Amino acid sequence: MTEFIVPDLKITPREGGYARGQDGFEHILRSALSLLVEHGSKALTLRRIAAECGMNVGNLNYYFRSKDELVRELLNAVISSYEESFGAIMHQPGADAEARLAKVVSLVLQDITTKKTTRFFSELWALSNHDPFVQERMEELYARARAPLNDLIAELNPALPQDERETLALFISASMEGTTIFAGYDKPWEPRIPWLKQIAIRSFTDLIRSIKPGEMKKTCKAEGVIAL
Template sequence: MKKLTLTSAAMLEQSIVDPVKRRGNRQSRVPEIIDVSINVLIAAGYAGYTINRVANDAGIRLSTLQHYFPSREALLRATIEEISRRYLERFRHFAENKTHSPQARLETIVDDAFVELIKPGLPASIFESWGLALHEPFARDVVVEMQKQFTRLFAELVGEINPQLSSAERELRGALIMSSLEGLVVFLRWSNDSASKLKTYRNAVKVVWSGLSRADD
């Protein structure tokens, strides 16, 4: 048997494993970090948000986090985009469900909004995103772009309900529905009304959105 020589340097090289390699690749690591980032944004608010806390709550080194997101801005941008994407994909799932009529799909979005927007957790992150957008241009750009995508989604659905409308009119009505949805985010966040009252409001929103979609040009 050959003589085996162990040095402290060799032992350290084997014990200090790159956290990125040890704990996952980019496909698994990035979503994990963003999930933690969303939770920190909700818990601490945009003013108290730090990448150090995200790294700590994620159980990783700051240098590991910065391997994927080199700055607070980069991580917050990805976080806001993910928050918006989740709601956009949720509503798109309903809007593009061709097994139901366009009108039924629009009403399903209303029903879902009244369930999802009163839940604790993720809805609060919408307010933090808006608050950040008031102070940070990069956040404003993200919020405005996502608002355009939501408006486009509603405009396309309006076009299915009322094909005679011009593209400009569809876009206008999509924007009006989007503004109503943004109002719902605020209203439902602070509402302590009974379930029966919320049901009345929900039906009223359906009437308003339907009227916007069906009215003549």
């Protein structure tokens, strides 16, 4: 069985005159990722990143004009690595939608047990509470990450309208991400990840197949809730 692993970063090659600085560009992003994982968001300053790379802030500004630009590129490199892995699963020859859903769920839950993922996303969640720029980038990141789930839901239950597919994909994504604080890297329930994978795969598959078009809206209406 093919095993899918998410690389730390997938960095898009720079074009034009910037291509000459590709090695430095990648070194900075990997250093920023390492600082965030090992020392938390408080360490994510241009001065600290420059020191980690063995350069001064002026040299760092050659590659990134601001911290926001650096964060944007870092998040893009992170989510691109997931998109590459999800894409390999989505286009796996001979695998039906249910099998591909199982592989996506397994990949995500296994990935949260890595030190990088557990710490990286936890730090970004905390940072996004106080930084609107990071919050917007995180929303973009997760929207891109949910795209494969949306596609799989459409295959497994094509009758569901788009807004209901999106809501279901959000629920599934949030359910898996929420496992991080309990079963992520060095967390108490990490050894139970294989069990949690089986529970998640069965639960999500049954939910997607069994939910009926309009069911969410009908329930909300009955309870007097106005959905967006």
